[in-house]
Each structure stands twice: as structure tokens, then as C-alpha cells.
Amino acid sequence: MADDPPVPLPAELRYTAADPYAVCLSLGAHSAVPVDWVFARSLLADGVRRPTGSGDVVVIPGPRCHPDTVRVLLRTRNGAAVLDVATRDVSAFLHRADALVPPGTEQRHIDLDHVVERLTAGIE
Template sequence: MTQPFSSADGTRVAHEVVTYVVVADEPPVSLPAELRYDSADPYAVCLSLGVTSTGTVEWVFARSLLSEGLRRPAGAGDVLVTPPHHCHRHSVRIVLRSRVGIAVLDIATTSVVAFLKKTDMLVRPGTEGLHIDLDRVVAELVAGSE
């Protein structure tokens, strides 16, 4: 397995990971992915699946959901996160649901923990509201209603 690459520029974190797509009665299939965080959107993380040459699929969900999912099953609806257990001891399981179907992904727990530590250094959990540019949000809302 390749070591995850991570970068941070002071406002963003990008962490390359390998996901394993779980298919019933088949061996897991590895898929390159990237976990991203931007302090401009402090409550959210992005999971980008695939590589640029073949296209990517992106899922945006709460950073707190990913963090909580390290300790206990978390989420409802489109994104569910479950902690390591006897079936997948060294990975966090993320279940993604859409109108098209369901994808079950495993990501190494160490990679998820490393990513979250970097995001916590940018924006401490519980302080996200201090990082939102309310003037920008209001301007976008007003522009969208015209």
C-alpha cells in the first residue's frame, strides 16, 4: 500500500488515500481517492474518488460525521460511517447512497486519523462558526435570489 500524501497550505488540507470498494462475494477493489478540507467551509470534508484522467466522483459531508464514525456508527441518509470492527479491523467503512445505488468503501483508519488531525490544526472542532465569512454567505444568498 502506498503511503498517504498530505499537504496543507494554511487554509486547506489534501490527503491522498487508497479506498477499497467492497463488493459482495468479491475481493475488494482498490481505488485512489483524496480527502480534502478547506477552512472556508469549516464544517465539511470532501471525499474525491477516482483519478482526474478517468473522472472523479465527489461526496461532501460533515467533518464531525467522519470524526464520530471513528468511534461509533454515525450518519443517516446518504453517508454512513462505521468504525473498525472484527470484519474490517484496520479501516473505517463509509457507505455512500444515491439514487443510482450504494457504494461501500473502506479507508485505512490511520489515514482518516492523520487527515482529521491536520484539519483540527486548521480549525479546532467546535470553533467552525468563527471561520465562516457571513458577509460572503449573505452576498451569495442575495445573488442567488435575483
Template sequence: MTQPFSGAPDGTSVTHEVVVHVVVADLQSASLPAELRYDSTDPYAVCLSLGWTATGTVDWVFARSLLSEGVSRPVGVGDVLVIPPHRCHRHSVRIIVRSAAGSAALDIAASAVAAFLAHTDRVVPPGTEGLHIDLDRVVAELMAGSE
């Protein structure tokens, strides 16, 4: 079950609560609460935040374009792959996440992903991301990291 969108009062962010069905090799699948988040201050990225426990969440940050393209065709290399709905999981977008500890398949309702992406597109239309980057802040962060 998904919850309505929420966002910052100034319309610069999107948060969508979803249920993620987690499939890990040799383990029984489980459903976890999760959030899809987007903020115009990092216009190229989305965050998938899994679980809300006393120990915190597990966050995966990856390209918004990867999620957007993955709704219609398999995309991605490395740590995050996105696979559109197909005969094995007709109503879900599958996100495969990998780390040194292993990998997991995360299934999210395709309708929830599509609605989330549509909302992010209203906040920052695709192709205009560069207009939303604060270059002074980015340079300051880079310079602070080099000290």
C-alpha cells in the same frame, strides 16, 4: 499507501491522498486512488474525492463531525454512514455512500483518517468553525441564487 499531507501556503486547507477499497454488492472489490480534503472556508465539511480519471472524480461532501465521530462509533443517516474499525475490517474506517444509483462501502485505513482529522483540527479546532465562516459571502451567494 497514503501520501503526505499537502495544504495551502496559508495553512487553511488540508489534502491527504489515500487508497480507498470500494465494495459494491455483487461486484469484485477494487482499490481506487482518492483524496480527503478540508478547507477552512467551508469549516464544517470534508470532501472524499474518488478516482482520478479522464472523466473526472466522484466527490462526496459531508460533515467533518460525522467523520470524526465515525472513527469511534457508527454514525450517520441518509446518504453517508461512517462505521469505525471492528472485527470484519479491523484496520479501516468504512464509509457507506448511497445515491439513487445504489450504494457502496468505502474502506479507508483508520490511521490515514485519524491523521487527516488531526490535521484538520489544527487548521480549525472543533467548536470554532463558526469563527471561520464569511457571512457576507454566504449571504451574497444566497442572494445571487434567489435571482
């Protein structure tokens, strides 16, 4: 409910050059069955500065009451979750991801032969 107090939730942001356009937000990261949300790295980066997204994932700068946070809204048919993440943590994560694969160079890190092979084999 909207009036319920916040609940701490273990979460982890991950990035790999093997999927250079995406980041993974793993909720319950230390539990037996974490829930992973995969979305565009650019959505996270843009959301630090301005509201971004219109689908299942929306990222916005933190509200006035929490200006040092980035708010991530995750939506499904069954409900929604609002996560506030420290802006410094998101910025540090993006800095590491950008060092690994600079924005604008993602296409150099995609193995198109492998992608085509998976698509033609019916593997997602």
C-alpha cells in the same frame, strides 16, 4: 455485487477552512472526472469511534475482519458503494483538519457577509 472482490479506488480526503464544517471525499481522485462527496467533518470524526449517519453517507468503525479501517457507505438512488479506509489515514487527516480549524471554532471561519451575498444573488 456483494460477493465481488474489493476493487482499489483512488480517493482523497480534502479539508479547507473556507468550508469549516465539511470534508470532501474525492473518488477517482486522479482521474479526469472524479466524483466528490461533501459531508460533515463531525460525521467522519464520530464514525471512527461509533456508527454515525443515516442519510447518503454513513461512517462506521471497520468490521471485525478489518478492525484497522473506517467504513464509509455512500448511497444514491441508483446504488451504493462501500469504502474501507485505513483508520490511521483518517485519524491523521482529522488531526490536520483540527489543527487548521479546531472543532467548535468553525463559526469563526465563516464569512457571513459572503454567504448572504451568494444567497441573495441566487448562487449556491
